[in-house]
Amino acid sequence: MPIALGLEGSANKLGIGIIQHDDTGKSPAKVLSNIRDTYITPPGQGFLPRDTAQHHRDCILQVLRKAMKEANVTPKDIDVICFTKGPGMGAPLTSVAVVARTLALMWNKPMVGVNHCIGHIEMGREITGAGNPIVLYVSGGNTQVIAYSQNRYRIFGETLDIAIGNCLDRFARILGLSNDPSPGHNIEQYAKRGKNYVPLPYTVKGMDVSFSGILSHIESLAEEQLKAGTVTPEDLCYSLQETLFAMLVEITERAMAHVGSQEVLLVGGVACNEKLQEMMGQMAEQRGGKVFATDERFCIDNGIMIAQAGLLAYSTGYETPLEKTTCTQRFRTDEVYVAWRE
Amino acid sequence: MIDSAVLIKQGAEARVYELKPFLTNPNGCIVKERFSKTYRHPVLDKQLTHRRVSQEARCLFRCRKAGIDTPALYLVDPEAATIYMERILGRILKDIIIEGKADTDVLADAIGAALAKMHDVDVVHGDLTTSNLMLRDNNASLVIIDFGLSYVSKLPEDKAVDLYVLERAFSSTHPQTEALFERILTSYKTHCKQAKPTLSKLEEVRLRGRKRSMLG
Numbered sequence: 308m309p310i311a312l313g314l315e316g317s318a319n320k321l322g323i324g325i326i327q328h329d330d331t332g333k334s335p336a337k338v339l340s341n342i343r344d345t346y347i348t349p350p351g352q353g354f355l356p357r358d359t360a361q362h363h364r365d366c367i368l369q370v371l372r373k374a375m376k377e378a379n380v381t382p383k384d385i386d387v388i389c390f391t392k393g394p395g396m397g398a399p400l401t402s403v404a405v406v407a408r409t410l411a412l413m414w415n416k417p418m419v420g421v422n423h424c425i426g427h428i429e430m431g432r433e434i435t436g437a438g439n440p441i442v443l444y445v446s447g448g449n450t451q452v453i454a455y456s457q458n459r460y461r462i463f464g465e466t467l468d469i470a471i472g473n474c475l476d477r478f479a480r481i482l483g484l485s486n487d488p489s490p491g492h493n494i495e496q497y498a499k500r501g502k503n504y505v506p507l508p509y510t511v512k513g514m515d516v517s518f519s520g521i522l523s524h525i526e527s528l529a530e531e532q533l534k535a536g537t538v539t540p541e542d543l544c545y546s547l548q549e550t551l552f553a554m555l556v557e558i559t560e561r562a563m564a565h566v567g568s569q570e571v572l573l574v575g576g577v578a579c580n581e582k583l584q585e586m587m588g589q590m591a592e593q594r595g596g597k598v599f600a601t602d603e604r605f606c607i608d609n610g611i612m613i614a615q616a617g618l619l620a621y622s623t624g625y626e627t628p629l630e631k632t633t634c635t636q637r638f639r640t641d642e643v644y645v646a647w648r649e
Numbered sequence: 650m651i652d653s654a655v656l657i658k659q660g661a662e663a664r665v666y667e668l669k670p671f672l673t674n675p676n677g678c679i680v681k682e683r684f685s686k687t688y689r690h691p692v693l694d695k696q697l698t699h700r701r702v703s704q705e706a707r708c709l710f711r712c713r714k715a716g717i718d719t720p721a722l723y724l725v726d727p728e729a730a731t732i733y734m735e736r737i738l739g740r741i742l743k744d745i746i747i748e749g750k751a752d753t754d755v756l757a758d759a760i761g762a763a764l765a766k767m768h769d770v771d772v773v774h775g776d777l778t779t780s781n782l783m784l785r786d787n788n789a790s791l792v793i794i795d796f797g798l799s800y801v802s803k804l805p806e807d808k809a810v811d812l813y814v815l816e817r818a819f820s821s822t823h824p825q826t827e828a829l830f831e832r833i834l835t836s837y838k839t840h841c842k843q844a845k846p847t848l849s850k851l852e853e854v855r856l857r858g859r860k861r862s863m864l865g
Binding site (some may be wrong): 389455457459461462463465467468490504506509511512513514515523549550553556557560561563564585586587589590592594 | 696776811822
């Protein structure tokens with residue numbers, strides 16, 4: 308029963324998780340522990356690479372001890388150490404990779420470098436039991452519509468400029484919303500109280516989307532109309548979510564129609580937004596499909612997903628030799644050869 | 650009218666029906682009805698539906714007038730968000746490529762030429778995939794279908810994104826066909842009057858797409 312330790316720190320979350328697979332591959336994977344520590348910045352501020360890396364360095368040993376303790380494992384129980392190779396911010400990525408390498412050398416364990424996006428997808432599939440879904444991967448740095456074909460997760464649609472989470476986070480900064488627990492969560496709460504729909508640009512190009520123009524537009528709206536009192540921050544959050552999520556649902560539906568799939572899997576930090584899940588559900592219902600989503604434990608960046616994807620690769624005989632355990636900021640989802648699926 | 654129509658496809662946007670016969674045409678026609686999306690805010694839904702019906706009809710007509718092979722437009726019913734158009738007797742390109750029997754070079758040249766013509770009249774398709782290209786059974790002419798996301802634009806940027814969408818559709822639906830897409834672009838270049846600004850913009854758009862893997 309192989310056990311993997313996964314370390315994730317590509318953005319402002321530091322996560323360490325321990326997972327155990329069944330030898331036969333029949334029963335679901337066991338999550339032994341899944342610990343996370345988030346670097347939260349003051350309202351109106353984003354997280355900078357240097358400060359984020361410092362946060363990770365400061366708390367990684369503590370998080371590691373907690374993960375080992377909760378899983379009730381000792382170093383000798385662990386078979387493989389998995390870490391995020393990319394994509395992500397350079398400094399936080401490398402700060403975590405250093406720890407992964409040290410552990411591997413100290414405990415004499417093999418390593419597997421994992422693509423962060425693949426981690427999200429594999430964890431989502433494991434938890435929800437979705438077979439071969441269209442994946443909508445939405446987070447602070449990524450917006451992609453993905454489908455599996457011939458040993459790769461292929462990107463059918465994506466953002467042409469900024470990511471959905473980035474758009475939401477930056478708007479939260481304009482409004483001065485708190486970053487605790489996350490800016491997106493606070494936008495969601497504001498949106499629940501919004502009543503008036505303010506029309507915003509709507510930019511879908513085939514299966515691709517674009518958010519930067521919408522952000523500029525709503526920024527100037529906020530500047531002019533909030534002061535004048537003609538709109539409320541709640542209305543703006545509501546309208547922003549309605550517009551952005553409608554675009555996401557539309558491209559997902561288009562991909563479903565194109566590929567002929569009836570399943571959707573939502574992954575990534577923005578995927579835990581209940582409004583998005585609800586809208587996706589309505590779309591699926593209209594076409595007789597099904598939505599799979601997970602909660603914040605697995606949606607938001609975490610170590611367990613890295614352990615999951617890493618262990619899948621490891622079980623096919625894949626290892627990353629020490630000299631290749633570098634990190635990369637740019638690492639496309641479709642660059643990874645998926646040997647563990649047919 | 651639509652009662653006697655047979656649903657043949659539920660796309661992402663619309664229900665597509667076959668109505669046979671239509672007037673004097675025994676092959677009938679295609680009826681494309683955009684339905685309301687329950688997930689969308691009603692205001693947004695109405696605005697999008699209305700805009701797309703008229704844009705689709707306008708672009709279909711514009712292409713047809715320029716001699717590009719597209720379904721002929723029969724009737725537009727804006728209230729019912731429905732368009733009646735020619736039923737193409739043929740097969741979609743996706744199936745033809747997957748089947749692997751056709752001469753893909755000939756196909757690529759035809760695609761490039763058709764897209765060049767379309768962009769020359771400033772029509773941006775908005776959803777170019779191999780599911781939205783067809784070959785007529787009788788004369789093997791390449792038909793561009795589904796103008797549901799199309800619009801009129803002179804900007805090289807918009808045309809470049811149009812090509813980029815197709816490139817991505819190729820690489821995701823038909824892996825290992827990079828050479829084929831290159832050939833499409835070569836043909837596009839020879840046929841399109843303003844190919845240069847569009848193709849150099851395409852380089853930029855590609856790089857932009859690449860950048861999207863910046864963060865986790």
